[in-house]
Amino acid sequence: MSADQKDPRLAMLVESIVRLSRGELSSRIEPSTARDEVDAVITGVNLLAEELEQVYEQFEKRVESRTAMLRQAHLDMMKMAMSDALTGLANRVALMDAIEEALNQAANGALPPALLLLDLDSFKNVNDRFGHDAGDRVLQEVALRLNSVVRESDVVARLGGDEFAILLPAATMDIAMQVARRALEVLGQQVRLDSLYVHSRASIGVRLGTAEQTPEELLLDADTAMYAAKREGRSIIKVFEPVMLYSRQLRSQMATELRGAISADELVLHYQPVVELATNRILGVEVLVRWQHPLRGLIPPDTFIPLAEEIGVIHDLDRWVMSASLRQLARWRRDLDLDADFQLRVNLSAVELKQLDLVDHVRTLLRELELPAQNLVVEITETAIVTRGEVEMYSLLSLQQLGVGIEIDDFGTGYSSISYLRELPVSMVKVDRSLLVELDTRAGQLEFVAAILQLIRAAGLEAVFEGIETREQADQLRAMGCASGQGYYFSRPLPAEEAGALLASTRHLRVEEGIDDPEVAPLR
Ligand code: C2E
């Protein structure tokens, strides 16, 4: 080949290098038979291309496997973000997605979704009494049971705490009610925790959605129905009705107002005498709070104390009652020459007993007002101390050490166990008024009350009966040897001024005729 004639293999080489640089790594150049320097370069380029191709393949494989790992991690994260770690059920986010999807389907002509919201009735008790591990196991069991009453296409979710939801993506009210009833049934069976059996009953709210709703509206409606179920009683199913929204609004308005009630000075205290049955001597008074609402008038505590507990206002409320009533007691002691053993009885909620500084608060007030601790009795409901939490026991023991009397209120309505009463630092038991209601009319009730009285005495405690409304009841209790009591028969709870006037005028209540109409003043 002459020098001015170009070797065609050079052109092929250039072309091949261009292809390689374009990424066509499989491109090769056929060496010639000349086996000269150019062929050596061609072979070198081919080897490099081979090497490049292999490295690239390995690289691709690595990228592929890393991408798969990333994809899996993403899926896992999605799953974690969409499910509840404890039960493996869908979580709120996943539920809302599913509701949205079902509502979209309904907008395109499918049946509307039904949403069931479930709240366990006494889950807090399980946690308090048996610990959080036990609580977790109950929640897991509930998840299993709820899964057993639905189909694959339905969504069971845990919304947090002891609140669950079931979404039936395309449903009718009939189907929704069937599922709700089955859920109630499976949850009605006790859950076994080692040697213990506990209940996992629930209240259920049901709402059949409409295509026009947003997922949030559907959830709120179902929640409102569940709320109504809870308020009406335990273990029931309630179907959403628009009027429920109204009462809920009213309640939330009341909650807002209640938050301001203390500072607006709208709480008032009434005082109901507790008397010695043998002599009608006034032993003391129970403080009962009322809410003087600017528009709604005088609201009884049964209406707002549970609300106060729910919204966390009870702490301030109880502290206010304690301090205002002790101040009242100090004024009476100064002005009225009360008996030395006169007792002011103040109701304390379960929440208050859990406050570490409760004892300090009481001690400081007593010191400031120069009141003997013996003049104060705190009334605590059975349910508040049945769990015997450490702080509760600390509060009770410290109050007792201070000299404050401790009384179990509403005895006979809850866990009533004399053996546990014996172990608690309490000195008195107030028997709930429901035990007296049928005293005159129901055969056997008298014996029952007598037996309760004996049990309380056997535990070394004193019994006080509340809700005495008739002369017969007072006579019967006196005949049984019951020492003290309170009720409309002796006196209704009175505003401070009237209570003061009563205490100023007499030490002994003169009761003539018993009353059945509580609006009629029984005092002469
Ligand atoms: P409780 O401590 O068991 O109070 C006794 C309730 O029975 C009072 O209702 C009282 O007015 C009522 N009562 C008294 N005699 C009779 C009677 O002869 N017949 C009938 N049918 N009822 C009678 P009230 O004042 O409505 O209080 C209800 C509950 O509210 C109280 O029950 C107590 O648990 C709670 N409460 C009241 N004041 C306070 C407070 O300051 N703090 C807390 N935490 N709870 C309070």
Ligand code: MG
């Ligand atoms: Mg009470």
Ligand code: MG
């Ligand atoms: Mg009571």
